[in-house]
Amino acid sequence: MYGDPATIRKILTELGDTWAIVGLSSNQQRAAYGVAAVLQRFGKRVVPVHPNAETVHGEQGYPSLSAIPFKVDVVDVFVNGDLAGPVADEAAAIGAEAVWFQLGVVDEKAYERTRAAGLEMVMDRCPAIEIGSLR
Secondary structure, three states: OOOOHHHHHHHHHOOOOEEEEEOOOOOOOOHHHHHHHHHHHOOOEEEEEOOOOOOEOOEOOEOOHHHOOOOOOEEEEOOOHHHHHHHHHHHHHOOOOEEEEOOOOOOHHHHHHHHHOOOEEEOOOOHHHHHHHHO
8 A cells, every 4th residue: 555566666766866764874783784785786875864874885874864965866764663754754855756664664644744745655665675576
């Protein structure tokens, strides 16, 4: 319901290649680290967004979406479901084209707000899994 194939394909192939990954840190044990590596292999620029603003996979990190000084196409959200809605709202505020909530992250009200703001959105899916099946 929150990840129809057409929307998934559009986000992964048409909306741009700069992905801000909220929750991405240098902790290699976290899922965000591996997903970011897969996205990079498929030509995406991954921008870490984490309070520590660490450099990850060779990309400078930022403490928030609003601190990124360039256009972000997609915001990939690796935070607790309770925190995901405000991240989606910030994604709309910075002019992102799409928001992607990772596996297990569902917020129906955030989905409705994000879509009403004109952004594409997927919830409870993993782009690293989906991108591999597109080719």
